[in-house]
Amino acid sequence: MSGRVLPADDPAAISEGARLLQGGGLVAFPTETVYGLGANAFEARAVARVFEVKARPSFDPLIVHLSDRADLGSVAVVAHPGAERLAERFWPGPLTLVLARRPEIPEIVTAGLDTVGVRVPAHEAARKLIRAARTPVAAPSANPFGYVSPTTAPHVAELLGEAVDLILDGGPCRVGVESTIVSLATGTPTLLRPGGVSREELEEALGTPVATCPPPAGDPLAPGQLARHYATRTPLRILPGPAGPLSSDSGRVGLLAWRGPAADTGYAALEVLAPDGRATTAAARLFAALRRLDALGLDAIVAEPCEERGLGHAIMDRLRRCAARA
């Protein structure tokens, strides 16, 4: 009964997933950002299994996923006027709002915080699953803690296979990096994690600047901010600019290039993120490219930097965390 994969566009598979969630099971499902590992958000025991399967520290809260914006009041208290505005503009979509939590949400979901992260994913299958389960779904990315997030169902099967009751296969994720996390729990909207919605878009929707959370000291507010996260096993370094030819004594090095290198001589492997020069293309390919390079047993991976605008902000954030050696 473990590690089953069913097509996410099959209504019977959605019903089966919903039944499993209602019974306290774990269902991996596609979203537009990355695959999630879902549990009934109101069932503390089911949520505890998520932490166990991911080997995730219990101080790291989960995002609660809704099928509909109208359900927000069942999990959070909406006090900040910006919350409605952002929800209306970006949901369904890659934005997580951190708001005051309703007491019905078990503490294990929020790691004891008095806030809860909430989003309505843009993937049709995700919303159908949550709607059919008739409950909000707590879901982290479907990877072991600290490792690169899965953007296809086979990635999930490889990473967590046997530990999951069902994997719904909805194809590759369209956005490819996780949701942007914004806290509206205090007065000033604060960016906790850059992601699929850019800072520029947020500020335009709010009409005010968005603060950036200072790097965490001790227990982080959003452990997605942990310096080393989204990591490959192979050491990764970000180049100061476009890649040049590799010197002969560098060992077996893989190159994560932006548009395709002018001079790629000497590299053992090459992944091009944005053949069309677009950050959206690069984001959608990022994690799969990192996984492919990581599977080659290389001595190192070097990555070309991208412009930190729009989605480029989230891409550089993930590369920096990958490069950080804790």
Ligand code: TXA
């Ligand atoms: O795109 C996404 O957000 C994906 C898909 C599956 O929805 N989910 C995801 O979940 O990336 P996860 O668990 O890998 O990352 C969630 C991040 C963590 O860094 C966690 O600390 C933060 O969200 N978070 C959740 N609730 C929070 C809260 N109440 N306050 C601050 N940060 C919170």
Ligand code: MG
């Ligand atoms: Mg994650």
